[in-house]
Amino acid sequence: MLAPVLRKIIQNKTVMIERYLPSKGNLFVQKGDILEPFQKLGDCMHSPNTVYFPKEFEPVKFLREKVYFQKGSLIGKIGAKKVTADENGYMSFDEVSGEYFYEDMPVKFTLLSGLWGEVSDVIPESSVLIKTVVAEVDLVACTPNFSFGELVVFPNPTEILEKFYLESFVKSTEGKIVYVGHYADLDTIKKARDLKISAIVAGSADPVGFSFAKSANIGLGVVSGFGKLETPDFVYKLFNSVAYRHVFFHGDLGVLRIPMSGVEEETVSSKKKKTPLKVIKKVTKGQKVQVLQKPHFGKIGTIDRVSVSSIFVRFDNELGPVEIDLPNFFIIE
């Protein structure tokens, strides 16, 4: 019997990651430089928020050039509704779109490397391409967003704790990538949107919540599938070991990339790295498998014996082995 091999984590994958300034600015590195996560790559002046107003917006006075407004002052009207400045900033007119927009007062933005690696290329005043080594966590379902930020890891198991943690982290989760536990339901996803979390990672998600995340343009990636499924232990352990590290959520590729240091890279032999990964293997006793059959859907167990068209799998908390039909499982490595 043959079955495909799933690799939830691909260690030591060499990738190119682009780090860029939100506006044109200064870059302090050059091709060939070796980087550490807290190394400064560059800086620029950048407005954290820019709001475009609809065509019916009427400014307090006719403007064609940048005009400064103080926080709380009246900047215009939309119909009968008065619009005031949320922060100190500038209002301008976009000649191309024919719309007024308001930019918060630019602040200094510092771009950190966020990873270990080597500068491969530099686009002056704009971005740096870095060759780096990552651990790649496979997300079986993802919204097609891209984001990066600090990884916040909530403990497994979830439910009550999940919401408590989300509330507790209200002030510090904005722009971060949060692992919310085994299961992300619709409420959690909505809460994450309200908290301006950059992306959520979970063991599984509610399909309705997933559709909501897609439509609301929220990053959401799941490790096991849909329904109330668990995150495999070894994936959770990895998340825990890299909590607060800067990570990259690639929804388009279906992966979460975790930068790894050179020290971690050396733990794998160079010979192993060059061998192409096998995706099909003979099913044998003792292999770890992910089961996709109710009531064990998503769980990881060990093959006890192999039959003609099924396997018998032992789970940690079960007394005896459970029969699982071919093809309702994958070998896990």
Place this chain on the structure above:
Amino acid sequence: MPVLAAYIGYSGVSVALEKPDGSFDFQRFPYSYSRELFSSVCDENGFYTQVLEGIAKENKAKLADFDLLMTGFVNFPLPDLDIKLMADVRDLLSKHEENFPVLVDEVTVLTKDVVLSQVPIEFLTKNEHFANISIYPQLITRDYNDQVSLDGLIIDKVKKAGTSLTSDKPVLFTGDRFARRDFEPVFKYSLALDLFSNPGYYYVKIDKNNATLLSQLIKEYNPNINVDTSKVIEEVGTFAIVPGDTEVLLSTVLDTGQFFDIEKNSVFAVPLDNSIITKLSVKNKSIGNLEGGVVGGTLGLLFDTREERHQLISDIKIMNAFMREIEEAVKGI
């Protein structure tokens, strides 16, 4: 050189391998490429190359020892495979003369005349099972309701398109829906029955190995190779779609015959061998009187007197009776 013909389907790979004595062995690898699961490790080319190499190895041979022929639903090119002949699925179906083939899988219904695509499963995200199938296309469900919903999608599509399966030739159901192992074998028969909408008599075969496509592919490559599919294609029997109360007289040369009434809105199976032609006389309001010879098969002669053709497995009362009636017939299949 011996031939290895492969059909890449929605949920698996079916192959016909030529053995040293010139006969063919039909095998199935019940997994297909899923971008969500494997894109970080390999593409379709890498996946199917490893699958076919693995199948050859399981048969104590090397892939290079075969002339490789391929058909199916796969993105080309597959540069790592030395394919001698690549053929379009629809071309192969239209060249098949012996039967009227109907290819059914989770996303397509294909005949010589019609191509129907279903709503892609990933868009039906309210259902957890559908959402998981979009990630794990090979899944077999043990949940009755999920099976009803899945087959319901296929039946709805055929009915909404106004497609009628009618042919003087035996109607042969093939494709990955029929190649999958259902936890209840009766589901395949009920699906086949529901795909007919017009009253009439149909001789039905089920090809669980995609042998029709594979043998046609081999014939295209070398018309001198004779592929015997008689042992792998199931002769199901005659389906009599006769809406309303029906009177039946069955007789063979060996007996005096039996007369019986079948009430409307039922499904009734008469065990009938396919080695003897049985004389059949039917009185039915919607199709009138009919006399002729029929042959049986696994299910024998199946009368369907439903006036409203809703999905059979969604009607628990009729389905229970149907399952009881054919339980003995399908035992051991």
